[in-house]
Amino acid sequence: MNLLIPDEEIDALIDKADEIVAEKKAADEAAEKAAAEAAAAEAAKQQAVASATLEQKNALSRAKDYLAYTAFSYTGLIEQLEYEGYSNDAATYAADNCGADWNEQAAKKAQDYIDFTSFSRQGLIDQLVYEGFTAEQAEYGVAAIGY
Structure with missing residues (x-):
């Protein structure tokens, strides 16, 4: 065939x-x-x-310590490090190099708030933005906890 x-x-x-x-x-x-x-x-x-300078390395170490037990926004972490006396340069270096996933940090912070008190969805988003998260990060964080 x-x-x-x-x-x-x-x-x-x-x-x-x-x-x-x-x-x-x-x-x-x-x-x-x-x-x-x-x-x-x-x-x-x-x-x-x-x-990195010694101050930057110390700020990075401190940033990682903070993130190990609580959530921060990028700007919130910088502000906390500056409050402790680190220069803006060192604090920014630490926030840039700490390896944080800022969306994940927003979700953790959203969960922390919900565990503590009641929020409307928009109220929680507004609180996260107040904490220094971007609107997109706040939306992600609220959605990640099922709100």
Whole structure:
């Protein structure tokens, strides 16, 4: 039995195969680019830590201590560190390099508030913004606790 496949079907299959190969290549290139960017960001972070002043290193250590037991917004953490006497430069360095996920911090702070007292959804968002979270972080935090 001799099966002949029309040229149009063969061409369509070749085109589909070429499309799949091109998509795979684009995905591989995007993954390589993302990996390279992540490696560059990590290298820059390591360089920043290596070249940090003693005050910056101490502020970073203190920031990590704070975040281990309570939630802070980015600006709230800077303000707390400045209150303790760290310079704005050191406090900002610490907030930039402490590894905090600010959305996660907003969710933790939202949960802390709800555990303590009652809030309307908007009232909780407003409180988080007052604490220094962005509107987007506050919305995320409130949604993350199911409100």
